[in-house]
Amino acid sequence: MPARRNTESKNEIFAIVSEKSINAKTQRCEEGKEVQDNKPSRPCVENKTVSRWIRPQIRELSAYPVPDAGGFIKLDAMENPYHWPQDKIEQWLALLRNAELNRYPDPHARRLSDRLREVMSVPADAAMLLGNGSDEIIQMIVMAVSGAGRSVLSVEPGFVMYRMIADFCNMDYIGVPLREDFSLDSEAVLAAIEQHQPAVVFLAYPNNPTGNLFNKTDMLRIIAAAPGVVVVDEAYHAFADDSFMPLLADHENLLLMRTVSKMGLAGLRLGMLAGAPQWLEQFDKVRLPYNINILTQLSAEFALQHAAMLDAQTQQIKQDRARLYTQMQALAGLTIFPSQANFILFRVPAGKAGSVFDELKTGGVLIKNMDKAGPLLRDCLRVTVGTAEENAVFLQTLAKINL
Numbered sequence: 418m419p420a421r422r423n424t425e426s427k428n429e430i431f432a433i434v435s436e437k438s439i440n441a442k443t444q445r446c447e448e449g450k451e452v453q454d455n456k457p458s459r460p461c462v463e464n465k466t467v468s469r470w471i472r473p474q475i476r477e478l479s480a481y482p483v484p485d486a487g488g489f490i491k492l493d494a495m496e497n498p499y500h501w502p503q504d505k506i507e508q509w510l511a512l513l514r515n516a517e518l519n520r521y522p523d524p525h526a527r528r529l530s531d532r533l534r535e536v537m538s539v540p541a542d543a544a545m546l547l548g549n550g551s552d553e554i555i556q557m558i559v560m561a562v563s564g565a566g567r568s569v570l571s572v573e574p575g576f577v578m579y580r581m582i583a584d585f586c587n588m589d590y591i592g593v594p595l596r597e598d599f600s601l602d603s604e605a606v607l608a609a610i611e612q613h614q615p616a617v618v619f620l621a622y623p624n625n626p627t628g629n630l631f632n633k634t635d636m637l638r639i640i641a642a643a644p645g646v647v648v649v650d651e652a653y654h655a656f657a658d659d660s661f662m663p664l665l666a667d668h669e670n671l672l673l674m675r676t677v678s679k680m681g682l683a684g685l686r687l688g689m690l691a692g693a694p695q696w697l698e699q700f701d702k703v704r705l706p707y708n709i710n711i712l713t714q715l716s717a718e719f720a721l722q723h724a725a726m727l728d729a730q731t732q733q734i735k736q737d738r739a740r741l742y743t744q745m746q747a748l749a750g751l752t753i754f755p756s757q758a759n760f761i762l763f764r765v766p767a768g769k770a771g772s773v774f775d776e777l778k779t780g781g782v783l784i785k786n787m788d789k790a791g792p793l794l795r796d797c798l799r800v801t802v803g804t805a806e807e808n809a810v811f812l813q814t815l816a817k818i819n820l
């Protein structure tokens with residue numbers, strides 16, 4: 418399968434915003450007034466003015482869809498299901514009481530950065546850059562390399578923000594399909610690199626949404642061949658058995674990205690990039706000042722002082738992943754893909770993904786339907802590993818569905 422450019426596949430994933438609601442709004446606009454619930458409100462912006470000024474790439478997009486999870490067992494977003502023991506919560510709150518909210522935070526979050534370096538074993542000669550989530554780091558990197566005729570390359574299926582941010586920044590996106598078994602088609606990636614000379618290559622290790630680690634030798638060949646930077650995105654590192662961190666010093670174009678989101682701190686929004694200072698000092702120029710707020714700095718620093726507590730949660734999730742995997746394998750009609758992350762991708766019989774998703778939802782369990790997210794993910798759904806109780810409800814509900 419050839420590499421696909423962004424425009425071909427975007428709407429497969431972001432088909433959430435209903436055409437109907439856009440059309441209804443447009444009609445109201447054409448009448449000159451925005452009317453909601455039969456009440457006249459302020460005059461709306463004329464549609465053609467919007468189309469004149471908002472770039473087509475942005476108009477074609479839908480905002481990143483986040484479903485309302487209220488009341489559900491939430492197994493859709495790869496969050497860690499655990500909070501902290503009460504005494505830790507008290508200590509943390511005591512710390513926040515002294516936060517100087519009237520002052521801007523440390524612009525470089527130095528204490529937090531030092532703590533992250535230690536906990537994540539970042540080599541002493543690597544520079545570090547922090548982001549408001551690793552999403553913001555992807556944005557900084559792409560903004561810094563963007564320009565006419567330049568491209569971002571990744572694999573499909575992969576993490577959707579690589580493509581979205583390439584669109585935001587007016588860059589071409591090259592999505593090289595994985596093989597049917599979700600392994601890296603290194604020959605196809607190398608050919609696409611040769612052809613498109615991408616400014617940046619993103620490879621998630623483990624990959625989202627497939628959960629597997631790509632072959633390391635293949636990854637190294639890609640790093641050697643890439644003309645620009647290769648970002649190895651280790652968002653799910655906590656659950657995996659391998660890392661590129663020890664190789665950081667060996668490759669000048671290798672950058673390593675991590676997040677604390679999957680370690681139980683998704684609410685803080687904190688990501689980290691490590692790599693050669695020559696690259697990071699350039700990316701730092703497009704970073705908004707004070708991007709890591711004071712509550713995040715204090716809270717993450719505190720949490721990382723208790724890294725053993727976070728590690729114990731991660732170990733629990735890994736154990737529960739193994740158990741859930743075995744239990745899901747025992748259910749007829751499913752194909753379960755092995756995972757080194759805190760989620761499991763699985764395939765249901767042809768045409769059943771929508772009804773399985775709906776029936777789980779009716780049973781109070783929210784997971785992610787990946788069926789429309791590209792050809793390789795047909796009939797696939799993704800479930801996040803939750804607490805033992807949450808996993809049990811998911812399994813019981815799934816087992817009752819007629820496949």
Ligand code: PMP
Nearest residue numbers: 550551552576621625652676678
């Ligand atoms: N990279 C990958 C592969 C992800 O799956 C995610 C989130 N799902 C992120 C990066 C972004 O993480 P965050 O912005 O929460 O740090």
